[in-house]
Amino acid sequence: MNQVVEQERKSGEETGAVRAAMRVLGANARRAARALARADTAAKNLALARIAARIREASAELVAANARDLAHARESGRDAAFVDRLTLGAKSIEQMAAGLEQVALLPDPVGALSERNTRPSGIEVARMRVPIGVIGIIYESRPNVTADAAGLCIKSGNACILRGGSEAIHSNQAIARCVRDGLADAGLPEDAVQVVATPDRAAVGELITMPEFVDVIVPRGGKDLISRLMRESRIPMIKHLDGVCHVYIDDSADPEMALRIADNAKTQRYGTCNTMETLLVAEGVAPGLLPRIAATYRAKGVEMRGDEATRRLVADAKPATEEDYYTEWLAPVVSIRVVPGLDAAIEHIAKYGSQHTDAIITEDRARAARFLREVDSASVMVNASTRFADGFEFGLGAEIGISTDKLHARGPVGLEGLTSQKFIVIGHGEVRS
DSSP states (O other): OHHHHHHHHHHHHHHHHHHHHHHHHHHHHHHHHHHHHHOOHHHHHHHHHHHHHHHHHTHHHHHHHHHHHHHHHHHTTOOHHHHHHHOOOHHHHHHHHHHHHHHHHSOOOTTOEEEEEEOTTSOEEEEEEEEOOEEEEEEOSOTHHHHHHHHHHHHTTOEEEEEOOGGGHHHHHHHHHHHHHHHHHTTOOGGGEEEOOOOOTHHHHHHTTOTTTOSEEEEESOHHHHHHHHHHOSSOBOOOOOOOEEEEEOTTSOHHHHHHHHHHHHHSOSSSTTSEEEEEEETTTHHHHHHHHHHHHHHTTOEEEEOHHHHHHOTTOEEOOTGGGGOOOOSSEEEEEEESSHHHHHHHHHHHOOSSEEEEEOSOHHHHHHHHHHOOSSEEEESSOGGGOSTTTTTOSOOSEEEOOSSSOOEEEOTGGGEEEEEEEEOSSOOOO
16 A cells, blocks of 8 residues: 555656646746747848758767667667658758758748728728747657757747657757757747657646647647547647548549549558548549559559449459548558549548548539539649648648648648737827717
8 A cells, every 4th residue: 555655656746747847848938939029030040040050060969869769769669660750860960951941041921911901090900920929849750840840930930849759859859959059049049949858748738738838739640649639738729630631533534634643642652641542533434544543553552442333343442441431541552432423522522531631633624613612621622632732832831730720720831820910000199989
């Protein structure tokens, strides 16, 4: 009994220590956010340049810190794909530095005015872009996210608290030192970017329940992580849960275009949230087109799961279950369904989709317009691969993640998505009668 009591006492002390440490980070971030919101574009760009320079200078230190994380990952039996995501080498370190320099070249959204108009009363009303404040970012094994997230938050005038995966703790802390050095060189508060130092999972629970210090949570990770945060967070989130993306091949589609896009959307990369997971084919073109698409998938080792109509045309397709059409495979597996036409395709997407990214292949402008209007997803495309649903490809320069929410930010979230708007009013002595 005494041993149990002692364990509970120690557990309570550890939880209390994590809570206290997180509240210190939160208070520091709130103070830094006010200072960063006042910073001009030149100061923020200088900080990004200095951080990039420091990352290049500290390349050997970063590799050494990363080696500690890699050794632990291998000892823990992590698979090759996990180790690959965790690894920092000369190329990825240079990419981090170059990415920060690219963010510095992007337009600064803070302070931009829009919708300016003069009212009958004489007052001028406009909207001004402003930083959100403090952003908590929770991510898993990729240490480059530490630099990417820091750069986007600095440029958009936000302080951030970064909680990377415990498996990358040494790498993340080493990158954080470069970030803090760069901020100090530019005369900006070092606490504008803080990395949680403890691997204790309780830190996540504290971070998502401090609304007095944190304004928005951005989760970057797997479905289990995001599901947990959706259940427990007391703070608004910018997030997406699933990427069940569709390509619908209409019976007016150009066959060669359809073949090319169906291939690229599925096989260009398997593990991304904008990869097509379900292919819908109009029954009018399925007999001539679906066997050709299947041959491409077969040659690349993609497992096909289809309805009865699909299996009549593709002999080696496995029977698709109802659950398959809800599944984000993130693997060389594709669900296929033959549908009567556009209405059925839109209905299928509404039922099984995740409101992430969906595309139609068609030469019929009216059907394309209907698809764009009626499919309720963050990114809707005509005659293009779903793989284009990306901040860089959309011209945002960089992104902190994808949002399938309908308020504030939707789709790829770049610098503008990390700001809010407030009304400003310029008067000339007017009073309301």
